[in-house]
Amino acid sequence: MKIENIKKEFPIFDEKIQNNDLVYLDSANSSQKPKVVADKINEFYTKQFSNVGRSVHYLAVAATNLYETTRSSVQKYINAKDKNEIVFTKGATEALNLVANTLGQNYLNEGDEILITELEHHSNYVPWHFLRKSKNIKINFAEMNEDGDVSLEEIEKKITSKTKVIAITHLSNVTGAILPVKEITDLAHSKGIIVVIDGCQGAPHLKLDMQDLDCDFYAISCHKMYGPTGLGVLYGKKKWLEELPPYQGGGGMIREVKKDSISYGELPNKYEAGTMATAQVIAFDQSIKFMESIGIENIMQHEADLVEYGQELLQKNNSVKLIGSPKNKGGVLSFTLEGVHPHDIATILDEDGVAIRAGHHCCQILHDKLNIPASARASVGIYNTKEDLDILNDSINNCKKIFNLK
Ligand SMILES: Cc1ncc(COP(=O)(O)O)c(C=O)c1O
Structure with a gap:
């Protein structure tokens, strides 16, 4: 096109x-929607609707296939290694809350430090602030320079022996700075630090390759990618998604529920509790195809x-x-x-x-x-x-x- x-x-x-x-x-707030995306939502609700992952009737199986097709398209679009590393959420905000919450439950301890930057959107600050309150975790800020940027050197300067997570934006929604996320990830990993990237502004505008970037988590906002509202994507490395606990409990995310024990479903179901934003996920496939066509x-x-x-x-x-x-x-x-x-x-x-x-x-x-x-x-x-x-x-x-x- x-x-x-x-x-x-x-x-x-x-x-x-x-x-x-x-x-x-x-x-940067939210993108407009191409006709193909709006049409797909209409088509799904008027001709194909069913909930996914539950019933075995024709419509349910067809809808589940469409839903999973989007997961595969996202995997391909961001070059993730495994389809199960793609988790649908209700937005990037929920994706970042999921990461902060589950790391807080299973990985972070009192006195640990999170490094973020002065550029961060509240969605990549407030979820970490919750841990500051509940677990006494310290938040450090890498400073923005006069150009509205944060350099690799500034990140390096702010890392301490207690830094466990670096959570940074890919592209600032105010100054437009594109951070050197690959270099930051390499540096962080050389020190055993997890990297979480707020990719809300990166994903609509930059080429993404999760295997090359090698970050541990990457949060995407679909409504900024010519896609529907109410939908986000969390990319998480399989090892982390397997190791961390679920974020929300409910239908769809369990394997077996007994009065005295509950076991959780496989990835990615473990993180997709309840009825998901089915129509939005299915229509998001059209957004990806649209961007790919350009x-x-x-x-x-x-x-x-x-x-x-x-x-x-x-x-x-x-x-x-x-x-x-x-x-x-x-x-x-x-x-x-x-x-x-x-x-x-x-x-x-x-x-x-x-x-x-x-x-x-x-x-x-x-x-x-x-x-x-x-x-x-x-x-x-x-x-x-x-x-x-x-x-x-x-x-x-x-x-x-x-x-x-x-
Ligand atoms: C940099 C950044 N992070 C996070 C968000 C929140 O994304 P969502 O609306 O998908 O929750 C936004 C949206 O404005 C953003 O620009």
């Missing part, structure tokens, strides 16, 4: 939003061009202050505008049909470090064009006029 034609695959771009063509620059190399090239173009535009725009200029930057352009609250920026841009996000983007530690309560963030996806960024810039200029800025 040609990248120039991508917008046509997303029905939302045929809609007028408050009489405007939509310029959607909020993909090709991750083409996606990466297209988005790198957009970021470079957008950065140049905003850098030239007086009064706009870009946040983060890391060497390796993903598709996020966060900024402030002198004296204007980010919510006002977002509201004024919205009147021009430009959808961005304003706030702390679930990264209060990062914003504290910058001494600002919030920022405005434009983030790109495969459907964006340079024209979208021109409209963004024009709309920022409208906003400046309202606030009498030069």
Whole structure:
């Protein structure tokens, strides 16, 4: 599929939003959905619906096969060694909670240390904070530098003999910094430290290869990958998923239940308790096929061009202050505008049909470090064009006029 034609695959771009063509620059929050994904959800509910992994009737077996097909597609897409290393969750947040909780139950002890970074989304901080409360585990922070990046050297500096886990973002949802996750993983493993990667912003934009990366856990948010909401993927190395206890109890995750004993199911069922987000999982296969039809190399090239173009535009725009200029930057352009609250920026841009996000983007530690309560963030996806960024810039200029800025 040609990248120039991508917008046509997303029905939302045929809609007028408050009489405007939509310029959607909020993909780091959640991406729009291609027709194939929406159609698959409809088809599943209207023609193929059954719960999975339970009944033996035709529909149930067919739905189970579709569900497991997505698992195989994810395995292939991220080059995991084993299909059973793919666990479906209700989001990346749940995936990260699962990891922190189960490591807390079986692996971490009082006094152990977790190393995270100042870039982390609350989803990769708060679950570790629970362990700080319940198990007296210490959290250390690798610091963000002036470029909005965290270097390998800074990570190395913050590792102590008590560090048991390094939990880091792949790509910052505020500064766009792409962290050297492979080098960090190699370093961590040389010291016997587990590596957990928050891949929410990495997975939609970067080529993934779990066997090459060798991290222990990688959390994915499907709604940012042109897929349905209510769905995440946890990649976990088989050895860890086998060793750690279940996260939630209920139907589907057990082998045998007696009054005085319970044994758990095999992987990945052990971590998929209760009725899962069946339609979302089945439709997510279409998201992967869609991304594959474009090709991750083409996606990466297209988005790198957009970021470079957008950065140049905003850098030239007086009064706009870009946040983060890391060497390796993903598709996020966060900024402030002198004296204007980010919510006002977002509201004024919205009147021009430009959808961005304003706030702390679930990264209060990062914003504290910058001494600002919030920022405005434009983030790109495969459907964006340079024209979208021109409209963004024009709309920022409208906003400046309202606030009498030069
Ligand atoms: C870096 C990062 N981590 C975690 C999350 C949470 O993902 P989910 O919405 O799938 O729970 C997000 C979503 O905004 C994110 O950007």
